Amino acid sequence: xxxxxxxxxxxxxxxxxxxxxxxxxxxxxxxxxxxxxxxxxxxxxxxxxxxxxxxxxxxxxxxxxxxxxxxxxxxxxxxxxxxxxxxxxxxxxxxxxxxxxxxxxxxxxxxxxxxxxxxxxxxxxxxxxxxxxxxxxxxxxxxxxxxxxxxxxxxxxxxxxxxxxxxxxxxxxxxxxxxxxxxxxxxxxxxxxxxxxxxxxxxxxxxxxxxxxxxxxxxxxxxxxxxxxxxxxxxxxxxxxxxxxxxxxxxxxxxxxxxxxxxxxxxxxxxxxxxxxxxxxxxxxxxxxxxxxxxxxxxxxxxxxxxxxxxxxxxxxxxxxxxxxxxxxxxxxxxxxxxxxxxxxxxxxxxxxxxxxxxxxxxxxxxxxxxxxxxxxxxxxxxxxxxxxxxxxxxxxxxxxxxxxxxxxxxxxxxxxxxxxxxxxxxxxxxxxxxxxxxxxxxxxxxxxxxxxxxxxxxxxxxxxxxxxxxxxxxxxxxxxxxxxxxxxxxxx
Numbered sequence: 001x002x003x004x005x006x007x008x009x010x011x012x013x014x015x016x017x018x019x020x021x022x023x024x025x026x027x028x029x030x031x032x033x034x035x036x037x038x039x040x041x042x043x044x045x046x047x048x049x050x051x052x053x054x055x056x057x058x059x060x061x062x063x064x065x066x067x068x069x070x071x072x073x074x075x076x077x078x079x080x081x082x083x084x085x086x087x088x089x090x091x092x093x094x095x096x097x098x099x100x101x102x103x104x105x106x107x108x109x110x111x112x113x114x115x116x117x118x119x120x121x122x123x124x125x126x127x128x129x130x131x132x133x134x135x136x137x138x139x140x141x142x143x144x145x146x147x148x149x150x151x152x153x154x155x156x157x158x159x160x161x162x163x164x165x166x167x168x169x170x171x172x173x174x175x176x177x178x179x180x181x182x183x184x185x186x187x188x189x190x191x192x193x194x195x196x197x198x199x200x201x202x203x204x205x206x207x208x209x210x211x212x213x214x215x216x217x218x219x220x221x222x223x224x225x226x227x228x229x230x231x232x233x234x235x236x237x238x239x240x241x242x243x244x245x246x247x248x249x250x251x252x253x254x255x256x257x258x259x260x261x262x263x264x265x266x267x268x269x270x271x272x273x274x275x276x277x278x279x280x281x282x283x284x285x286x287x288x289x290x291x292x293x294x295x296x297x298x299x300x301x302x303x304x305x306x307x308x309x310x311x312x313x314x315x316x317x318x319x320x321x322x323x324x325x326x327x328x329x330x331x332x333x334x335x336x337x338x339x340x341x342x343x344x345x346x347x348x349x350x351x352x353x354x355x356x357x358x359x360x361x362x363x364x365x366x367x368x369x370x371x372x373x374x375x376x377x378x379x380x381x382x383x384x385x386x387x388x389x390x391x392x393x394x395x396x397x398x399x400x401x402x403x404x405x406x407x408x409x410x411x412x413x414x415x416x417x418x419x420x421x422x423x424x425x426x427x428x429x430x431x432x433x434x435x436x437x438x439x440x441x442x443x444x445x446x447x448x449x450x451x452x453x454x455x456x457x458x459x460x461x462x463x464x465x466x467x468x469x470x471x472x473x474x475x476x477x478x479x480x481x482x483x484x485x486x487x488x489x490x491x492x493x
Contacts, residue, residue: 003036003124004487005159009134009150009191011175015166016197016225018059019233021133023469024482025067028129030470033488036075036127037063040116041135041149043080043088045265045302046235048431049375049392054094055079058268059133062234066466074119078112078148080105083263083303083351093119096373096396099350109146113156116148120157129486132159139182151187160192160485167206168198168227173213180217192485193222195477200227223477232275232465234268239283253280254449255293259316260285261307265300266394269333272434272458278449286310290319295329295447298336300431304369304397305346305357308339317360329447330362330425337417337427338397341365350396362425363418364403369396378430380411383419387442391432399429435459 008024010017021037028035042057050056054073061071073094080088083099090097090105092115100108123130136143138150138161146152154161165175176194183191194213199206203224210221239260256273260283273281284290296319301307311317324330332340341359343366348354350369359366373396382389389409401418408417408428417428426446434440437457444452473479482488 003127003130005038005120005124005130005132005157006485007132007134007154007159007161009138009154009161009163011137011139011163011165011179012169013136015175016164016195017133018063019197019469020162020164020195020225021131022063022066022233022466023473024131025063026466026470027473028131028486029067034126034128035067036069036123036130037067037133038074038120038123038130039076039133039135040120040153041078041080041112042076043082043135045081045263046268047079047081047266047394049377049394050075050094051377052094053375055091055096055373055375055394056094058234058266062462063131063133065462066469074122077115077119081265081302084306089302094375096371106143106146109148113146113148113152116153117156134161137179138187139179141182151183151190154190155186159190161190162193162195162222162485163191164195164197166197167224168200172196173209176213177217180219191219193220193478193481195222196224198227199224220478220481222481225472225476228468228472231468232271232461233469234271234462239264239267254278254295254444254447255291256281256295256297256447257291257293258283258297258299259311259314261299261301262286262310263302263307265302265335266333266431267299269299269431269434270297272440272456275458275461276440276444276456277454278452279444286314290314290316293323293328294449295331296320296323298330298332298339300333300394301335301339303351304335304338304367305344305355306352307335308344308357308359311339320360324424327424331433331443331447332425332427333433334393334395334429334431335397337429338367338399340425340427341367341399342402343367344397345369362420363401363405363427365399365401365418367397367399370398372396376413378409378411378413378416380409380416382409382439382442383407384446385442387436387438389430389433389436389439391430391435393429394431395429 008017044057046058048061050073051070056076060076064071079091082088135149165172273279340362342361345356345368377392379390405418407415408426419426
């Protein structure tokens with residue numbers, strides 16, 4: 001088998017590449033076609049543990065679910081996890097290989113390309129169609145040499161490309177024409193059509209521009225996707241712009257705040273809370289007033305010591321201690337859990353300068369960062385209400401306790417986390433704590449939401465989004481041309 005490959009590239013970051021790949025994966029899967037998502041190179045701090053025990057970008061895991069598949073490291077063979085503005089952890093085939101600066105990785109790309117092509121070849125042997133997501137823009141001239149994320153990959157595997165642009169940003173025709181102009185002739189020939197994303201208004205007013213674009217470039221507009229109100233699709237990396245769905249009177253909300261750490265990781269942990277009708281969740285950025293809340297959650301971090309210092313500079317430690325004195329609840333997840341101990345040691349400088357940092361000392365424990373990262377999917381029960389829970393662990397910290405605490409989660413592999421003696425603080429290494437409806441309801445009850453009259457089913461929300469996106473392919477895109485690009489002879493569009 002040699003799967004047909006189609007690549008989705010964008011004029012900018014967040015143009016709609018991830019969304020369109022997700023939509024196509026569910027659309028093709030519903031036709032009974034064995035389709036798989038692929039992203040050669042991803043830069044993101046939102047990641048998951050794959051079915052084969054490696055680490056990939058969460059966007060590809062979401063796309064896999066849309067295709068009806070378990071996430072696999074071949075779907076995202078190169079993952080970059082920034083630890084500073086200039087350095088990142090390089091993950092190849094699911095496992096951390098090195099920490100490099102931008103110049104170091106630029107020189108490493110020829111080696112990384114081999115990993116990309118190996119993964120693509122394995123997928124091509126197993127599936128009928130591969131839908132590929134590019135990264136950023138193919139017109140980033142400074143990154144074009146040895147490119148593996150956009151046209152460099154497309155040329156290597158000889159696949160067609162669809163170029164998507166976000167009209168909500170403004171300047172959509174300039175984005176499309178300008179991107180096309182900056183590509184080589186062979187790259188321009190690869191672009192088989194345009195998709196315009198996030199359109200609001202009367203399509204008749206846009207039509208003259210579409211006609212001009214087709215005439216000027218000689219490329220067809222394959223469709224115009226609307227601005228999807230109320231659609232939930234997990235963000236690839238950037239924090240969401242909205243705090244949640246607010247429908248009840250203020251006193252009926254559970255107020256939850258999360259510091260927007262500079263190197264926050266896996267903030268998708270909180271999507272079930274953002275979407276819960278009885279929760280008001282806010283990410284609090286730098287320089288913003290920290291409001292009162294029922295629950296404070298310290299999220300995961302790619303640079304735990306640096307982010308802990310940032311918390312202190314922003315006044316969070318004082319706010320947290322006052323919050324606890326008045327009976328508020330506190331949860332630390334992964335890196336946030338490590339911050340709750342007495343010390344964080346990084347003897348090898350894995351996340352920055354080597355050294356140690358004093359923690360908040362809510363738990364008698366210390367954490368040492370080690371080169372080998374723990375990656376595993378887990379299932380178990382919460383100690384609170386014995387609610388079923390599933391999730392995953394991604395961390396290089398090993399925590400040693402100097403006192404016995406009640407665990408937060410009972411796993412098949414052992415116990416996880418710690419609960420403070422007064423019952424106000426819990427910490428866990430488990431990402432995905434809120435994703436199962438049962439665990440989410442139990443944790444919100446612990447946090448103070450006693451009347452959970454509108455429980456949220458996060459997985460059902462995600463499934464509905466996948467199907468809505470697939471429907472949009474039929475409603476808004478030229479499916480006849482899509483079938484031609486995907487070599488779907490006999491397919492009834």
